[in-house]
Amino acid sequence: MRVGRGLLAGVVAAHADAIYLVDERLAHLLPASAAKRVLIEANETRKSLEAMPDVILKLRELGANRSTHIVSIGGGVLQDIATFAASVYMRGLKWTYMPTTLLGMADSCIGGKSSINVLGYKNLVGNFYPPVEVVIDIDFIRSLDAEQVIGGLNEAVKICYARGAQSFADYLADGPVWPLPPEIAQRLLTRSLTTKKWFIEIDEFDRKERLLLNYGHTFGHALEAATQFGVSHGVAVGLGMLVAIDFAKRGAHLTPAGTAQADALARHVEAMTDIVVESGVRWPRVDLAAVLQKFDNDKKHNSEFYRVVVPVRDGELELISIPRTDATRAALRTSYEAIFAQLGIDSAAQSSAA
Amino acid sequence: MRVGRGLLAGVVAAHADAIYLVDERLAHLLPASAAKRVLIEANETRKSLEAMPDVILKLRELGANRSTHIVSIGGGVLQDIATFAASVYMRGLKWTYMPTTLLGMADSCIGGKSSINVLGYKNLVGNFYPPVEVVIDIDFIRSLDAEQVIGGLNEAVKICYARGAQSFADYLADGPVWPLPPEIAQRLLTRSLTTKKWFIEIDEFDRKERLLLNYGHTFGHALEAATQFGVSHGVAVGLGMLVAIDFAKRGAHLTPAGTAQADALARHVEAMTDIVVESGVRWPRVDLAAVLQKFDNDKKHNSEFYRVVVPVRDGELELISIPRTDATRAALRTSYEAIFAQLGIDSAAQSSAA
Numbered sequence: 274m275r276v277g278r279g280l281l282a283g284v285v286a287a288h289a290d291a292i293y294l295v296d297e298r299l300a301h302l303l304p305a306s307a308a309k310r311v312l313i314e315a316n317e318t319r320k321s322l323e324a325m326p327d328v329i330l331k332l333r334e335l336g337a338n339r340s341t342h343i344v345s346i347g348g349g350v351l352q353d354i355a356t357f358a359a360s361v362y363m364r365g366l367k368w369t370y371m372p373t374t375l376l377g378m379a380d381s382c383i384g385g386k387s388s389i390n391v392l393g394y395k396n397l398v399g400n401f402y403p404p405v406e407v408v409i410d411i412d413f414i415r416s417l418d419a420e421q422v423i424g425g426l427n428e429a430v431k432i433c434y435a436r437g438a439q440s441f442a443d444y445l446a447d448g449p450v451w452p453l454p455p456e457i458a459q460r461l462l463t464r465s466l467t468t469k470k471w472f473i474e475i476d477e478f479d480r481k482e483r484l485l486l487n488y489g490h491t492f493g494h495a496l497e498a499a500t501q502f503g504v505s506h507g508v509a510v511g512l513g514m515l516v517a518i519d520f521a522k523r524g525a526h527l528t529p530a531g532t533a534q535a536d537a538l539a540r541h542v543e544a545m546t547d548i549v550v551e552s553g554v555r556w557p558r559v560d561l562a563a564v565l566q567k568f569d570n571d572k573k574h575n576s577e578f579y580r581v582v583v584p585v586r587d588g589e590l591e592l593i594s595i596p597r598t599d600a601t602r603a604a605l606r607t608s609y610e611a612i613f614a615q616l617g618i619d620s621a622a623q624s625s626a627a
Numbered sequence: 628m629r630v631g632r633g634l635l636a637g638v639v640a641a642h643a644d645a646i647y648l649v650d651e652r653l654a655h656l657l658p659a660s661a662a663k664r665v666l667i668e669a670n671e672t673r674k675s676l677e678a679m680p681d682v683i684l685k686l687r688e689l690g691a692n693r694s695t696h697i698v699s700i701g702g703g704v705l706q707d708i709a710t711f712a713a714s715v716y717m718r719g720l721k722w723t724y725m726p727t728t729l730l731g732m733a734d735s736c737i738g739g740k741s742s743i744n745v746l747g748y749k750n751l752v753g754n755f756y757p758p759v760e761v762v763i764d765i766d767f768i769r770s771l772d773a774e775q776v777i778g779g780l781n782e783a784v785k786i787c788y789a790r791g792a793q794s795f796a797d798y799l800a801d802g803p804v805w806p807l808p809p810e811i812a813q814r815l816l817t818r819s820l821t822t823k824k825w826f827i828e829i830d831e832f833d834r835k836e837r838l839l840l841n842y843g844h845t846f847g848h849a850l851e852a853a854t855q856f857g858v859s860h861g862v863a864v865g866l867g868m869l870v871a872i873d874f875a876k877r878g879a880h881l882t883p884a885g886t887a888q889a890d891a892l893a894r895h896v897e898a899m900t901d902i903v904v905e906s907g908v909r910w911p912r913v914d915l916a917a918v919l920q921k922f923d924n925d926k927k928h929n930s931e932f933y934r935v936v937v938p939v940r941d942g943e944l945e946l947i948s949i950p951r952t953d954a955t956r957a958a959l960r961t962s963y964e965a966i967f968a969q970l971g972i973d974s975a976a977q978s979s980a981a
Contacts, residue, residue: 333748361743362751364752391687392683398718400719401718
């Protein structure tokens with residue numbers, strides 16, 4: 274893992290003979306010496322098992338053999354495709370990943386998972402096949418807009434908040450802002466990645482501490498899904514954290530000290546979300562009943578309890594179980610409504626008697 | 628790993644709720660209680676990456692989730708498809724494999740590899756994902772013909788011969804015959820599998836001892852490929868062992884003691900091959916130039932040397948390097964011709980001036 278500026282040139286120099294699996298929108302940034310290229314239209318249709326033979330065929334036509342190195346450059350979709358293709362081609366090629374979104378840099382580039390669609394079923398297949406090297410070239414951040422950068426910062430602050438009060442304070446002291454200067458990006462990414470690694474190492478099998486990294490995700494996914502991804506992932510995670518804080522305060526899961534700590538996070542996420550809106554991103558109209566329905570269907574719940582990560586006690590995160598009752602659903606609705614009202618999101622509350 | 632008779636009923640009883648991925652020709656052997664079934668036409672077209680979404684979709688339609696167990700019943704094609712599908716469905720399901728060919732039982736059920744075709748490229752992708760359990764039900768052997776059984780025995784004797792003189796003597800003492808009675812099958816399979824495990828454990832990374840298991844394969848593959856698989860794999864491996872022995876004798880790689888040991892193997896393989904012919908299998912006409920061409924193209928050679936496993940010294944196997952010269956090619960041709968003539972295989976030697 275390396276984080277720095279201008280690293281693309283060095284990667285290409287070190288892997289002149291590699292095959293480059295690249296988001297087609299970024300192909301113009303590649304030096305000409307990176308001659309063997311598979312350009313990928315980075316979308317959900319290409320991130321599918323049925324599109325995989327075409328990727329494999331292109332690798333074959335470029336002469337890939339057992340000793341070929343793959344370099345993948347792009348966001349989450351490229352990471353998924355490259356993880357899968359590299360893992361199966363001749364039973365596995367070594368590969369290098371250069372994430373180009375802040376979300377990829379701060380969070381998803383670690384862990385080695387792929388998620389691949391199959392005939393319309395989202396992420397039905399996948400595997401684990403980490404790259405031999407992750408190289409984060411901060412210069413790619415220039416190509417990102419406010420929504421993309423703040424989406425990435427939301428994942429980064431989530432990781433640091435989940436680690437504890439000191440880690441969160443350090444994150445804020447690093448000075449996350451928009452636009453994001455390279456020296457601040459370097460500090461924030463290093464902190465976020467180091468912290469995420471701590472979670473993965475302490476909880477390899479995704480049973481305990483690492484589950485805290487779902488903070489904001491159960492509440493946020495419901496919003497993403499109910500708007501057909503009209504709210505982007507990273508922004509939805511920010512809103513999900515706000516809803517979770519509101520829900521924890523109303524349910525008295527927090528002590529007064531914890532309220533102060535959680536409020537500090539809420540203020541930061543709200544300020545970041547305001548920047549997204551100021552950049553010109555418009556909220557879609559949200560059907561609150563659909564959001565609650567998607568929340569209800571989340572695979573992480575069990576038959577008796579909703580399972581959500583919220584701030585408790587002194588503000589630290591905990592995965593809690595809440596009975597699946599009408600009272601709980603009313604409380605969930607109240608928290609979503611409060612956050613939507615605060616952010617000026619038009620939610621169809623009237624029509625949504627569940 | 629269990630080997631025995633009548634084990635299918637027990638597997639089905641233990642996995643009533645599993646999804647059965649089964650060779651459609653064997654579906655009639657499944658108890659009705661194995662209700663969730665994906666029937667597979669076991670051929671090279673279905674063993675492809677482009678056919679995989681259909682298999683995944685059928686698993687999904689049968690309600691497969693993270694805790695679903697897969698039971699796969701069939702030969703090598705089923706093993707390949709099940710290995711691949713189980714490894715990627717929701718990032719990996721546990722599975723049980725019941726090999727139904729003698730070749731699968733004696734050899735390929737251990738190791739956990741898959742090989743999958745892509746748009747006409749044979750075995751271009753694959754992975755490693757062993758089943759949690761291999762259950763060998765000897766009763767499936769009844770469904771096999773002489774060619775299939777002897778093909779399996781050829782792989783078994785190859786494994787035991789590769790392990791050393793004592794192991795080979797023990798194998799012959801077990802009494803391999805056709806038809807193969809269940810009690811002999813049990814002994815032979817147990818010996819073969821134990822011996823193959825020894826190779827895998829001593830040489831996890833396929834660098835040294837395990838390479839000896841390629842014995843018969845380089846010479847045999849060339850024959851398979853040149854006849855468009857008109858000679859079946861197991862029978863071709865037998866012929867490959869014979870050609871290798873002839874080549875080693877003519878090249879004086881063997882001492883007199885080694886010649887006796889290698890000749891004992893040759894006599895056994897010849898007797899087995901005669902049974903295949905007596906069962907009604909006809910040799911295709913063989914283009915010797917094509918065989919030599921396929922031999923020449925084998926990926927296991929390097930630019931300077933042919934790399935083949937042959938019996939040396941006292942008859943033990945060794946991976947040797949022979950210069951890629953006209954003299955070597957002439958010697959290879961002589962050995963192929965000798966074995967073809969001995970077995971009554973019509974080879975177009977006249978037209979094959981290479």
